[in-house]
Amino acid sequence: xxxxxxxxxxxxxxxxxxxxxxxxxxxxxxxxxxxxxxxxxxxxxxxxxxxxxxxxxxxxxxxxxxxxxxxxxxxxxxxxxxxxxxxxxxxxxxxxxxxxxxxxxxxxxxxxxxxxxxxxxxxxxxxxxxxxxxxxxxxxxxxxxxxxxxxxxxxxxxxxxxxxxxxxxxxxxxxxxxxxxxxxxxxxxxxxxxxxxxxxxxxxxxxxxxxxxxxxxxxxxxxxxxxxxxxxxxxxxxxxxxxxxxxxxxxxxxxxxxxxxxxxxxxxxxxxxxxxxxxxxxxxxxxxxxxxxxxxxxxxxxxxxxxxxxxxxxxxxxxxxxxxxxxxxxxxxxxxxxxxxxxxxxxxxxxxxxxxxxxxxxxxxxxxxxxxxxxxxxxxxxxxxxxxxxxxxxxxxxxxxxxxxxxxxxxxxxxxxxxxxxxxxxxxxxxxxxxxxxxxxxxxxxxxxxxxxxxx
Amino acid sequence: xxxxxxxxxxxxxxxxxxxxxxxxxxxxxxxxxxxxxxxxxxxxxxxxxxxxxxxxxxxxxxxxxxxxxxxxxxxxxxxxxxxxxxxxxxxxxxxxxxxxxxxxxxxxxxxxxxxxxxxxxxxxxxxxxxxxxxxxxxxxxxxxxxxxxxxxxxxxxxxxxxxxxxxxxx
Numbered sequence: 130x131x132x133x134x135x136x137x138x139x140x141x142x143x144x145x146x147x148x149x150x151x152x153x154x155x156x157x158x159x160x161x162x163x164x165x166x167x168x169x170x171x172x173x174x175x176x177x178x179x180x181x182x183x184x185x186x187x188x189x190x191x192x193x194x195x196x197x198x199x200x201x202x203x204x205x206x207x208x209x210x211x212x213x214x215x216x217x218x219x220x221x222x223x224x225x226x227x228x229x230x231x232x233x234x235x236x237x238x239x240x241x242x243x244x245x246x247x248x249x250x251x252x253x254x255x256x257x258x259x260x261x262x263x264x265x266x267x268x269x270x271x272x273x274x275x276x277x278x279x280x281x282x283x284x285x286x287x288x289x290x291x292x293x294x295x296x297x298x299x300x301x302x303x304x305x306x307x308x309x310x311x312x313x314x315x316x317x318x319x320x321x322x323x324x325x326x327x328x329x330x331x332x333x334x335x336x337x338x339x340x341x342x343x344x345x346x347x348x349x350x351x352x353x354x355x356x357x358x359x360x361x362x363x364x365x366x367x368x369x370x371x372x373x374x375x376x377x378x379x380x381x382x383x384x385x386x387x388x389x390x391x392x393x394x395x396x397x398x399x400x401x402x403x404x405x406x407x408x409x410x411x412x413x414x415x416x417x418x419x420x421x422x423x424x425x426x427x428x429x430x431x432x433x434x435x436x437x438x439x440x441x442x443x444x445x446x447x448x449x450x451x452x453x454x455x456x457x458x459x460x461x462x463x464x465x466x467x468x469x470x471x472x473x474x475x476x477x478x479x480x481x482x483x484x485x486x487x488x489x490x491x492x493x494x495x496x497x498x499x500x501x502x503x504x505x506x507x508x509x510x511x512x513x514x515x516x517x518x519x520x521x522x523x524x525x526x527x528x529x530x531x532x533x534x535x536x537x538x539x540x541x542x543x544x545x546x547x548x549x550x551x552x553x554x555x556x557x558x559x560x561x562x563x564x565x566x567x568x569x570x571x572x573x574x575x576x577x578x579x580x581x582x583x584x585x
Numbered sequence: 586x587x588x589x590x591x592x593x594x595x596x597x598x599x600x601x602x603x604x605x606x607x608x609x610x611x612x613x614x615x616x617x618x619x620x621x622x623x624x625x626x627x628x629x630x631x632x633x634x635x636x637x638x639x640x641x642x643x644x645x646x647x648x649x650x651x652x653x654x655x656x657x658x659x660x661x662x663x664x665x666x667x668x669x670x671x672x673x674x675x676x677x678x679x680x681x682x683x684x685x686x687x688x689x690x691x692x693x694x695x696x697x698x699x700x701x702x703x704x705x706x707x708x709x710x711x712x713x714x715x716x717x718x719x720x721x722x723x724x725x726x727x728x729x730x731x732x733x734x735x736x737x738x739x740x741x742x743x744x745x746x747x748x749x750x751x752x753x754x755x
Contacts, residue, residue, distance in 0.1 A: 146621060146722035271660070279660040283669050288682040295686040299693045306697055309706065310720070314621070317717040333701065334710025337720050339631050341704050342623040347636040348700045352693055355642070359689045366682055566622040573598070 139233050139571060141415040146569050153563045154318055156411040164410055165554060172550035179544010182537045183258065191261040193537040200520045200532035205259040206370075207512040208542050211395065212252030213293065213367055214388075214508060217360055218396025219245025220300060221428075223307070224356035227349070232574070233424055235567040236416045239311075240407065241400050242304040243560070247552045248399070249297045251545040256289065258541065285369035292366040299359055303352045309335050310345065311561045364392040371515065378458035378519030381446065387439035394432035394478070395508035397425050401501040405494055407557065416563050419492050426491045429504065433482030436511075440479065454524070462518045466531060470510050471518070477507020589730040590616060591739060592715045593748035594723040598624045601724040604746040605630045611742045614729040619719040641699045642692045649691025653684035715754075 144152070161169075185193050196203050219241035226234040257266045269290045271280045280287050313335030316328035335341070368388035371379035401422065408417040447459040462471045481503045485491045490500075522529045556562075595601040601624060608615060609630070618627060657680040661667070666674050701707065719725040728743065730736040730753060740751050 147718075150621075150721045271656075277665060279665055281667075281669070282657040282661065282683060283672065283676060283679045285682075288686075291683045291686040295690045299689060302693060302697045306700070310622075314720040317714065317720045329711070330709045333706035333708060334712040335706065335720070336712045336714065337619045337621060339618045339620070339627055340633055341706075342620060343628040343633055344636055344638060344700055344704070346623050347638045348696055351639060351642045351696055355646075355689050355693050359686075362682070362685060362689075369682075569622040570625075 137418075137420050139236065139418070139420065140568065141418055144415075144572065146572070149569055149572065150314060150318065150565055152413070152416070153561050153565050153568070154315065156413075156557055156562060157315070157559065161558060162410065165558070169551060169554045172547045172554060175543045175547025176551055177544075177547070178540045179542075179547055182540025182544055183263075185537045186258055186261070186541070187263060191259065193535060195533050195535045195538060197530055197532065199523050199528045199530045200517060202259075202516050202520065203532055204513075204534045204538040204542055205255045207509065207516050208545065209252050209255035209259075210367055210388075210512040210516075211509050212248045212255070212545065213364065214392035214395045214512075215399045216245040216248035216252065216296070216300070216396065217364060217389070217392035218400045219243070219248075220296075220303075220356050220360040221393050221396065222400070223303065224353040224360065227353040228357060231424075232571045233421055235571050236418075236421055236563055237400065237404060237425075238567070239304075239307065239560075239564045240404060240557075240562050242300065242307070243556045244400060244403060244553065245300050245396075246297070246304060247549050247556075248396075249293065249300065250552075251549050253293055253297065254545060254548075255541075256286075256293075285366060285373050288366045289370060292363045296359060296363045299352070299356055303349075303356055306345070306348060306352065307564060307567075308560060309333050310337060310342075311565045313337060314565055315561065361389055364388045371519075376519050377452070377454040378462070378515070380455075381443060383439055383442055383446070387436065387443075390432045390435040390439070391478075391508060391511060394429060394436055394482075395504060397428050397432070398501040398504035398508070401425055401429075401497055402505060403553065405498045405501070407562065411557065411562065413563065416568065419494065422494060422497050423491050426485045426497060429482050429501075430485045433478060433504070437479035440475065457522075458519055461522055462514055465518065465522070467514065467518045467521070470514050474507050474510040474514050477503045478511060481507070589736070589753060591728050591730050591736065591743065591751060591753050592725060593728075593743045593751040594716060594719070594725045595748055596723060598622075598724060600747050601726070602626055602630060604748055605726070607746040608726070608728065608742060611746075613739055613742050614731075616727040616729055618727070619715065619725040621720050621722060621724070624724070638696050638699060642696045645695025646688040646692030648695075650684050650688035652691070653687030654680055657683060716750075 140149075194203065194205070219238075222234050222241045223238040226238075257263055260266065269280065269287070271282075280290075309332055312328050312332035316325060316332045316335075319325040319328055365385040365388065368384035372381060372384040374380060404417055405422070408414050444459055444463075447455045450456075462468070481500050484496070484500060490496045517532055521532055595604055598620070601618070601620070605615065605618065605627065615631060618631065620627065658675055661676070662674045668674075672679075715727060716723055716725050726743070726748060728739060731739060736753055740753070743751050
């Protein structure tokens with residue numbers, strides 16, 4: 130096969146297949162490093178803070194939050210939308226890039242999918258807890274009950290239940306089916322009996338026979354084909370939570386595409402934040418190269434620009450609609466009491482990603498890390514601006530209020546961050562962070578393959 | 586029936602493909618090939634049929650969509666009709682999101698379960714592992730040994746086709 134000489138290899142360093150296995154399994158072997166312990170201590174501390182906040186909410190109710198009669202959605206829904214959005218990058222990388230045959234995704238899809246799962250789990254926590262009574266969470270599912278009542282299928286909040294649960298389940302099986310062959314490798318490489326038994330159990334009896342592989346690829350492809358429209362539908366439906374209401378600032382038809390691109394934007398930022406640290410800590414720089422970072426940065430420029438255009442379009446439409454309430458909602462966002470949040474959002478989401486037009490910045494690991502954090506912050510503020518500034522000045526000026534979160538709400542947010550990093554740190558210890566088989570299958574065509582077992 | 590078989594391995598996927606073609610020409614019966622990653626073209630070389638999984642996904646998705654749609658329709662027109670702000674009981678557009686999600690859910694689960702059940706991939710299944718390195722860097726070929734007298738000629742064919750580590754197993 131002809132390989133363009135301009136194209137840089139996806140995997141650096143001359144490697145043969147067994148070297149790939151060794152490199153990728155290395156972070157799972159031996160004792161965790163000091164940084165890992167530091168990370169897990171910090172993140173479990175955050176998780177404990179979250180546990181306290183959850184207890185307070187459960188015990189005293191959502192009166193412990195800063196919400197009031199006018200602002201009924203605050204940090205809870207902000208965090209929900211933010212986390213769901215972060216999840217989208219994983220599916221985008223593993224499904225949409227698979228359909229587009231983007232081979233560079235093989236180094237990052239596994240960890241991005243794991244990130245998706247954890248992020249969606251963090252997201253799902255917020256709608257459940259914002260009901261105030263977590264034990265009644267099952268009320269949202271349509272099950273036959275003694276009240277003979279069903280759920281309201283006309284409500285976007287109910288569509289959300291289906292979208293998020295489907296998304297979580299489909300992402301889970303997609304991720305796990307992809308893991309099975311690699312777990313087989315871990316099983317066969319295991320040195321202790323216990324490890325062998327555990328990974329033997331988890332690998333479902335994988336042998337890697339021709340037919341298993343052939344059908345495995347078919348399953349992956351079909352799942353990708355299903356996950357691609359699914360991921361678009363999920364944030365579309367999340368945006369319906371707002372767009373189908375009559376609140377000025379929410380009632381806009383631009384929301385679905387705007388939310389989806391925002392989701393991919395923030396998700397890629399989170400993937401970068403995590404992987405830039407992970408590649409360094411796990412010594413996987415030859416697998417997750419600067420090229421990977423650059424490619425992701427290009428996605429960030431694209432989606433960031435779409436988000437920027439969406440902000441401007443929204444403003445234009447508010448003026449053009451001639452609806453004074455809509456106009457006021459937008460002027461209030463930009464120049465009202467929450468203007469600081471609006472301008473943080475504008476700077477982080479519209480200005481900073483544009484720096485990636487410069488190749489120097491795009492290929493700099495440090496700059497990318499810093500900008501990715503800016504994007505994470507900016508996208509959180511986007512959701513905050515949408516949720517809170519549209520609500521806090523009601524139709525009746527007598528109900529105008531300000532909202533600020535209580536310590537319990539902050540705790541819930543920090544707690545999900547703790548959960549996210551704790552689970553991710555556990556993930557890198559127990560599962561191969563990079564899809565071993567997939568990397569091997571692109572090793573040759575990218576020109577860094579070292580042929581071994583050469584026999585005369 | 587003689588159940589003995591011969592295993593041999595390659596260390597490179599291109600050599601494997603070449604070898605498999607040669608073995609096929611010589612009429613060696615290949616039972617299976619175990620590879621550490623999907624080797625493209627191998628399924629054709631072995632003569633695998635096209636997968637029927639896409640049909641499973643189609644029908645799974647169709648059933649999911651129908652269940653999703655008609656369940657909502659039944660709830661809102663028969664089981665407990667409620668009037669939401671004068672909207673029609675059978676509000677087809679608002680049934681679409683749930684019907685779509687159900688379609689995706691059913692399609693995804695039906696192919697994954699079809700796949701796992703077909704290959705008996707279940708938690709804790711204990712497969713026969715001929716060579717532990719076949720999930721690492723060896724491309725393992727398992728061929729029929731034939732009648733006791735024939736195995737020598739098959740072993741010769743294997744080594745001519747570039748395979749290494751030829752072992753006769755019962």
